[in-house]
Amino acid sequence: MNEKNIINQIKERENKGALIVISAPSGAGKTTLCHMLIKELPSAEFSISVTSRQPRAGEVDGRDYVFVNEEDFKKRVKEGRMLEWAQVHGNYYGTSKKFVETRLNKGLYVILDIDVQGGLQVKEKFPEAILIFVLPPSMEELKNRLKNRKQDSSGEIKKRLKNSYEEMNYLSKYDYLVINDNLTEALKDIKAIIRADKLKYKK
Numbered sequence: 001m002n003e004k005n006i007i008n009q010i011k012e013r014e015n016k017g018a019l020i021v022i023s024a025p026s027g028a029g030k031t032t033l034c035h036m037l038i039k040e041l042p043s044a045e046f047s048i049s050v051t052s053r054q055p056r057a058g059e060v061d062g063r064d065y066v067f068v069n070e071e072d073f074k075k076r077v078k079e080g081r082m083l084e085w086a087q088v089h090g091n092y093y094g095t096s097k098k099f100v101e102t103r104l105n106k107g108l109y110v111i112l113d114i115d116v117q118g119g120l121q122v123k124e125k126f127p128e129a130i131l132i133f134v135l136p137p138s139m140e141e142l143k144n145r146l147k148n149r150k151q152d153s154s155g156e157i158k159k160r161l162k163n164s165y166e167e168m169n170y171l172s173k174y175d176y177l178v179i180n181d182n183l184t185e186a187l188k189d190i191k192a193i194i195r196a197d198k199l200k201y202k203k
């Protein structure tokens, strides 16, 4: 390989964005971690998913999610506008293909806070996507976090805990596992993974 080619390859690598999938059981701190990550990585953007779930108090349409009704969601799927989609805890969630593609073309990192079904669909379409699974230090801790955030009813918490066990079956399909015992440390781990991926030569 001549010098020009090598320099071009290095430049290309420096300017290339990537898809970063972060999945975790509800309450593992994934959303907080994603927001911290965006703040620290100027070249990263959070993918705003489309969902048929009702907005929670404080959630803003177009900032936290694009909130649509079930019919609209299914129409988007039919029209091929979703990069991936899944039914999670009884609601539909999906990633907009256009949202992701425009950011990737600009060389940005796109952070996808999505469930394991979605994570696997992304990996199939983008084998170079980085799949990170985040777990709390214990299931007891997860239960406490879900209770303490006072966001969900006890029925909803039970459903989410049950789903968590099912999600963990997909752990082996993920590239990395981060234990979120402490947010600062977990964030450092995620940043190290992203940095290492950037430096990886053989993809």
Ligand code: 5GP
Pocket: 023, 024, 025, 026, 049, 050, 053, 084, 085, 086, 088, 089, 093, 094, 095, 113, 114, 115, 116, 117, 118, 119
């Ligand atoms: P929540 O209702 O708590 O905001 O999210 C519930 C679950 O749906 C979380 O595990 C979250 O990661 C997942 N989720 C959010 N957006 C998407 C998406 O676009 N696609 C998929 N597959 N899952 C999503």
